[in-house]
Amino acid sequence: KRVLEANENESERLKKFFKEKNVFVLNVMSSPGSGKTETLVKTLNRIMPKIRTAVIVGDICTTNDADRLQSTGADVTQINTDKFGGDCHLAAHLIESTAKEFDLERIDLLIVENIGNLVCPAEFDIGEDARTVVLSVTEGEDKPLKYPLMFRLAHSAILNKIDLLPYLEFDVDEAENNIKEVNPNIPVFRISATKEQGFDPWIEWLEKMVFSKI
Amino acid sequence: KRVLEANENESERLKKFFKEKNVFVLNVMSSPGSGKTETLVKTLNRIMPKIRTAVIVGDICTTNDADRLQSTGADVTQINTDKFGGDCHLAAHLIESTAKEFDLERIDLLIVENIGNLVCPAEFDIGEDARTVVLSVTEGEDKPLKYPLMFRLAHSAILNKIDLLPYLEFDVDEAENNIKEVNPNIPVFRISATKEQGFDPWIEWLEKMVFSKI
Ligand SMILES: Nc1nc2c(ncn2[C@@H]2O[C@H](COP(=O)(O)OP(=O)(O)OP(=O)(O)O)[C@@H](O)[C@H]2O)c(=O)[nH]1
Ligand SMILES: Nc1nc2c(ncn2[C@@H]2O[C@H](COP(=O)(O)OP(=O)(O)OP(=O)(O)O)[C@@H](O)[C@H]2O)c(=O)[nH]1
Numbered sequence: 220k221r222v223l224e225a226n227e228n229e230s231e232r233l234k235k236f237f238k239e240k241n242v243f244v245l246n247v248m249s250s251p252g253s254g255k256t257e258t259l260v261k262t263l264n265r266i267m268p269k270i271r272t273a274v275i276v277g278d279i280c281t282t283n284d285a286d287r288l289q290s291t292g293a294d295v296t297q298i299n300t301d302k303f304g305g306d307c308h309l310a311a312h313l314i315e316s317t318a319k320e321f322d323l324e325r326i327d328l329l330i331v332e333n334i335g336n337l338v339c340p341a342e343f344d345i346g347e348d349a350r351t352v353v354l355s356v357t358e359g360e361d362k363p364l365k366y367p368l369m370f371r372l373a374h375s376a377i378l379n380k381i382d383l384l385p386y387l388e389f390d391v392d393e394a395e396n397n398i399k400e401v402n403p404n405i406p407v408f409r410i411s412a413t414k415e416q417g418f419d420p421w422i423e424w425l426e427k428m429v430f431s432k433i
Numbered sequence: 434k435r436v437l438e439a440n441e442n443e444s445e446r447l448k449k450f451f452k453e454k455n456v457f458v459l460n461v462m463s464s465p466g467s468g469k470t471e472t473l474v475k476t477l478n479r480i481m482p483k484i485r486t487a488v489i490v491g492d493i494c495t496t497n498d499a500d501r502l503q504s505t506g507a508d509v510t511q512i513n514t515d516k517f518g519g520d521c522h523l524a525a526h527l528i529e530s531t532a533k534e535f536d537l538e539r540i541d542l543l544i545v546e547n548i549g550n551l552v553c554p555a556e557f558d559i560g561e562d563a564r565t566v567v568l569s570v571t572e573g574e575d576k577p578l579k580y581p582l583m584f585r586l587a588h589s590a591i592l593n594k595i596d597l598l599p600y601l602e603f604d605v606d607e608a609e610n611n612i613k614e615v616n617p618n619i620p621v622f623r624i625s626a627t628k629e630q631g632f633d634p635w636i637e638w639l640e641k642m643v644f645s646k647i
């Protein structure tokens with residue numbers, strides 16, 4: 220409880236800092252392997268250089284995601300939590316120290332790819348302006364009901380891997396209804412990150428969010 | 434740290450209890466939606482009534498999994514952690530009180546389906562004799578390297594959803610090599626839970642494990 224409270228205070232301070240620096244912060248979360256990195260690679264290739272973007276990616280181990288994200292030309296920093304004991308989420312103090320390594324005067328958007336986990340990251344604010352949760356169509360329609368906090372605190376949801384729908388018994392409308400049950404007002408974007416399908420409304424939403432702040 | 438230590442002590446005590454009762458305990462873990470429940474439904478249909486089996490399934494919310502598992506005729510109890518604040522893992526004290534609700538004199542095997550999470554459940558022993566981790570071929574080959582503790586502490590691994598391989602760029606050998614890098618000696622079973630393919634070696638391993646104890 221004390222940890223959550225301390226994090227909340229740091230997150231409030233961090234929000235003020237990002238407001239001063241005129242940086243929009245997006246926290247991207249999902250289960251392991253839902254396609255956060257793939258989605259972000261394709262997103263970065265579309266929004267840059269118009270939106271100057273930096274990325275912080277958190278994992279317990281490896282720099283695999285940072286390596287993939289760096290191919291876009293964006294400024295990317297990898298956080299590995301195994302050196303801290305293998306934390307299952309990113310926290311405000313960590314984002315603060317890492318973000319200050321970027322030249323934030325020259326950044327419009329900071330994207331944080333959180334650790335693959337549908338539980339713990341939802342409980343830790345990191346000074347973000349918005350949160351996007353990614354659900355893969357391979358994970359099952361009931362995930363929003365089984366992990367409600369994650370979906371309740373999101374500002375948008377992405378249903379990824381729609382290219383696999385012909386081979387699954389997945390009911391996309393049911394999944395979207397489950398999201399709406401937990402969080403009625405957020406947009407839900409149906410995409411395939413690998414096939415780069417469905418990106419236009421998602422990019423449109425992201426750009427609108429960024430330019431409404433910076 | 435104190436929480437982990439207290440759990441470790443309870444787990445040791447619980448292990449002795451299950452030894453007295455002659456019950457084999459299997460802890461099944463994975464990312465959300467990898468197919469634990471589907472795999473267990475098909476597994477239960479095969480091993481019962483020869484192996485008298487009870488199931489404890491943990492989720493933050495819903496009884497969806499217990500409902501599905503109950504269709505097999507097994508004795509199933511659902512734990513919901515949202516009443517405790519939404520824990521991201523099951524703990525020994527919770528398994529102890531729940532397991533005692535079963536008539537353990539008439540049970541050979543207790544299967545625990547843990548909460549969908551590749552991080553936290555690995556850190557909490559629950560008195561089990563063995564752990565099986567399920568990785569879906571849709572999640573990506575590098576998950577064993579990105580979440581090594583989970584794979585390092587497993588006694589077997591299941592690669593699920595092989596029916597989707599024709600539509601993915603997933604390298605099964607690479608995934609298996611990554612598992613072997615983290616944990617060289619465990620068997621890896623390639624299955625499709627929905628199509629019920631590849632189950633024989635998995636069932637064989639499970640039965641051998643159970644009968645070597647009880
Ligand atoms: N078929 C299909 N596969 C996809 C899609 N998006 C991602 N994948 C695959 O899913 C796997 C995981 O993708 P990642 O982008 O690494 O997922 P992630 O959410 O970043 O994973 P973590 O950061 O480890 O939690 C990889 O094998 C991707 O190629 C998609 O739209 N369709
Ligand atoms: N194509 C395919 N889909 C599968 C397979 N196994 C499970 N699924 C689907 O994957 C989704 C999730 O399956 P579950 O069995 O609920 O997964 P789980 O690991 O128990 O999920 P949680 O308990 O919520 O973490 C469902 O839509 C299943 O139908 C498989 O072998 N092939």
Ligand SMILES: [Mg+2]
Nearest residue numbers: 255256284332
């Ligand atoms: Mg990633």
Ligand SMILES: [Mg+2]
Nearest residue numbers: 469470498546
């Ligand atoms: Mg399940």
